[in-house]
Amino acid sequence: MKDTFFLGEHAFNSRFILGSGKYSLELIKAAVENAEAEIITLALRRANGGELANILDYIPPNVTLLPNTSGARTADEAVRIARLARELCQTPFIKIEVIKDSKYLLPDNAETIKAAEILAQEGFVVMPYMYPDLQAARQLRDAGAACVMPLGAPIGSNKGLCTRDFIKILIEEIDLPVIVDAGIGRPSQACEAMEMGAAAVMANTALATAKDLPLMAAAFKNAISAGRQAYLAGLGRVNDCASASSPLTGFLRD
Numbered sequence: 001m002k003d004t005f006f007l008g009e010h011a012f013n014s015r016f017i018l019g020s021g022k023y024s025l026e027l028i029k030a031a032v033e034n035a036e037a038e039i040i041t042l043a044l045r046r047a048n049g050g051e052l053a054n055i056l057d058y059i060p061p062n063v064t065l066l067p068n069t070s071g072a073r074t075a076d077e078a079v080r081i082a083r084l085a086r087e088l089c090q091t092p093f094i095k096i097e098v099i100k101d102s103k104y105l106l107p108d109n110a111e112t113i114k115a116a117e118i119l120a121q122e123g124f125v126v127m128p129y130m131y132p133d134l135q136a137a138r139q140l141r142d143a144g145a146a147c148v149m150p151l152g153a154p155i156g157s158n159k160g161l162c163t164r165d166f167i168k169i170l171i172e173e174i175d176l177p178v179i180v181d182a183g184i185g186r187p188s189q190a191c192e193a194m195e196m197g198a199a200a201v202m203a204n205t206a207l208a209t210a211k212d213l214p215l216m217a218a219a220f221k222n223a224i225s226a227g228r229q230a231y232l233a234g235l236g237r238v239n240d241c242a243s244a245s246s247p248l249t250g251f252l253r254d
Contacts (some may be wrong), residue, residue, distance in 0.1 A: 003228065004118060005177055005199045007093070008125040008146045010064070014038040015194070016224045017066070017179065018217070020055060020202025022156075028215050034041065035217035036045025041095055041202070043070040044085050066127065068095035075114035078176045082119050094119060095149070096122070096128040105155045108135040113143055123254025129181055132166035137174045147176050152193065153183025160189040164196070171197045187216075187223030221243060249254040 004011045009160060018037035020028060032040060042055050059065065062193050067085035072078035075098060082094045096119070098111040112128050113136065119125045125146045130136055132150035140148055150167050154157035162169065171178045177199030184190050188200045201224055210216035 002096075003232070007177065009137065010093075012038050012064075012123065012200075014221075015200040015228055016190075017041065017181075017200055017202035017219050019202060019207070020059075021204055022208035023213055024116065025055055025058045026051040028055065030214040031058060031217045032060055032063055033205060035207075035221050039066050039093075040064075041066045041068050042089075043068055046082055064093060065089045065093050066093045067198065068090065068129075069097050069115070069118065070095075072115075073100050073111075074098065075118070077083070077148075078111070078115040079118050082115070082124060083122075090106075092123060093125045093131055096126060107131055107151070109133060112136075113139045116137050116140050116145050124210045125209035127179070130200075132163045132170055134166075134169055137170050137176075139172055139251055141176050147179050147199065148174060149179045149181040151182040152180050152189070153181045157183050158185025158206055158209070159183050159207040160185055161192060164192075165242050167193070169199070187219045187227070190220055191223040191227035193229075195230045197231055200224075 001095045002013055004013055014036050016037050017039045020040055020042045031051050036057050040059055044067055048222050049252050067089050069081040078096050078098050096110045096112050096115050099105050100108050106128050109130050111190060112130055114196055116126045120143055127147050127149055128140050128145050129149045137148045150170055151201040153162040179200045180193040181202040184201060185206045193201050203220055207213050207216045
């Protein structure tokens with residue numbers, strides 16, 4: 001049975017969104033194939049028309065490109081980068097990243113909302129990276145975002161679901177796909193995000209810093225699938241006291 005989710009009017013079966021930074025272009029194809037990813041992110045500066053290696057030459061043609069606005073510090077900058085990305089990559093998808101903080105790389109939710117509203121009106125499929133704040137998520141939804149992408153932990157930290165409780169609130173309250181982005185460092189953490197009800201998980205650094213990137217990509221794929229299945233199955237209850245799995249009556253007597 002297919003278990004699809006939608007970003008705007010576009011349907012996807014894979015719930016693993018693959019990042020493409022921090023590792024060699026030669027590994028892109030292997031990462032995509034082992035992850036069975038249908039979406040891959042890329043920074044505009046890695047897609048070029050000059051003599052330098054172009055990441056677009058390494059991504060399989062059946063994979064949806066998700067350019068991001070990496071480097072933008074304001075909504076205006078994000079909008080300009082998005083427009084350039086659409087022309088270069090020939091895709092309506094855009095991941096909005098507006099980051100002023102250079103130490104922790106935390107997203108600026110206010111500027112992100114401004115950019116989301118402009119780009120949604122221009123027909124982009126807007127996927128905003130954001131700090132998991134309920135009011136900001138509601139404003140992004142109202143601005144026309146196709147999903148929200150809250151961080152699990154600071155970018156590149158591999159710390160996991162540090163914002164777990166806040167992400168759970170978004171999952172419960174926002175009628176958009178919630179895609180956990182940034183900070184996921186292990187397949188088990190990706191699995192936990194999916195068990196919570198996340199629509200998808202994005203990972204980059206966890207794969208890029210692994211000793212065997214293709215194998216780690218496969219591990220994440222399997223973990224995300226397992227977490228999704230567990231969520232659909234309905235996780236068992238949690239009790240404070242023990243609960244015997246076998247009857248406590250009818251014991252043998254001496």
